[in-house]
Amino acid sequence: MASVTSLTASVHQRLADALAAALPEAGAADPLLRRSDRADYQANGILALAKKLKGNPRELATKVVDAIGADEVIQDIEVSGPGFLNLTLSDAAITRNLAARAADPARLGVPFAEAPGTTVIDYAQPNVAKEMHVGHLRSAVIGDAVVRMLEFTGEQVVRRHHIGDWGTQFGMLIQYLIEHPGELAATAESVAVEAGQASEEAGEQAMSSLNRLYKASRALFDSDEEFKTRARRRVVDLQAGDPETLAMWQRFVDESKVYFYSVFNKLDMEIHDADVVGESGYNAMLAETCRLLEESGVAVRSEGALCVFFDDVKGPDGQPVPLIVRKSDGGFGYAATDLSAIRDRVFHLKADTLLYVVDARQSLHFKMVFETARRAGWLGEDVKAVQLAFGTVLGKDGKPFKTREGETVRLVDLLDEAVERATAVVREKDVKEQLTEGQIAERGAEVGIGAVKYADLSTSAARDYKFDLDQMVSLNGDTSVYLQYAYARIRSILRRAGEARPAAHPELALAPAERALGLHLDQFGEVASDAAAEYAPHKLAAYLYQTASLYTTFYDQCHVLSADNAPEVVENRLFLCDLTGRTLDRGMALLGIRTPEQL
């Protein structure tokens, strides 16, 4: 389908052309076009230009007005104030542009990026044999939205779930399992796991046996010196690739995946097993990574460890804090793995952008890792490496989110509670009792999970946010429920319209609320591409919230299915309803949030 140039973009182009024609000495100047309350748009660029050219801004503005003239798109253009331009578009142009969008159901006329690249995105990376917590929620939710937004722009996206599946803690776990073989039930869902699928029951079961095992082995490790020695020897076997040890380790990984996939399922998120390349996936590269760093002089030996130093990274005592790529005992750590992953992602996956959706508390780690990779020549000028760092999830008290007992909150419990609350809201709203129990449960999940995702996505990632379920499932305010209701109301009008069909009528004059809604809908593509380019789902969320608000105003001021309306007015308003609904639906889908047809 043909892509549609937004009115903003075409007016901007027209103005830029007129500027260049009227003031050739200005070079390529930006007219600085903004949406405005006074007219549809205001252009402020002439002020700065006049300063530069030492001219009178009002005179220059008048020249530009003469050069542009009015036509079928720009209905009115006038100089205002010290030298602004106020522009008003014709109603017909607005309706026509929207009609062109409506003719492209899949993309609403939004063009692909001009030069899409390949992004490898590292997100949704929980740790094996450990419970998932709210931090893992953020990485998963933000990462999933960014994947969808980037793919919508035409970007080639490779997903990497860098799960924590390696480390000395496995020595203890494996040794315990070898000595107590009955403790980890063989997973019956291995086939499903390959498809990234696992049921809720299986997930719960897997996690509870992993928890039990973890506690029991920890207790033994702390109390029994001989077990401790055997556990340490087991780490050596694991690192040496002993087949029996590796097979045991694999059981932990598989069992954990059953749990992870059940949680991602609950989050309504697709994770593919092939994209799960955990820390262990880079084991074969670690020695070479260290050798290359040492040979090139990027890393040096210090107190037996292989380290990279930075001028601007110092500890509280003023001493430099190095990035340790190999410990003095020869063990490789988190950094060696991340450096190897960079080599894989750049040279093998051919990424031109590396994106890491990881907690802001790991920012120093990534700063040092990226800098090391640059020095080593693995990250060239042409490769961008970005940590999309997110803030902490806080409780209602403004402190990091903990249970009353001070423990980290289990993600599953949170999600269950959100769904429960949302289900109550859906049930309450269903005053006429039109929904079946099954529908209530389904909608409850869509609303509850949507609420959790939206709360996370609607604040800028870098900021901390309060996890407040009351606010999240509220029908008023900037919540997904509000957006979902707006969508459902639109669908309901379209169903109630009977014989009348949505159809654009450019010959009709538009009411102010229709113009405001229409001009806003026309900007979907720009917002979606800016939000993707900046990895800023909150900008898309803000746009969608505004869409719903403008729709509410339109709906209050312009009756749609009124018997007093001429048939073409009904059709044109239905057309606006329909396009609003489709814009909300498309936009919410980019955030990974469902839009039920009926609530």
Ligand code: ARG
């Ligand atoms: N597993 C880590 C954690 O739970 C996050 C991994 C982030 N990704 C990376 N490439 N280091 O904190």
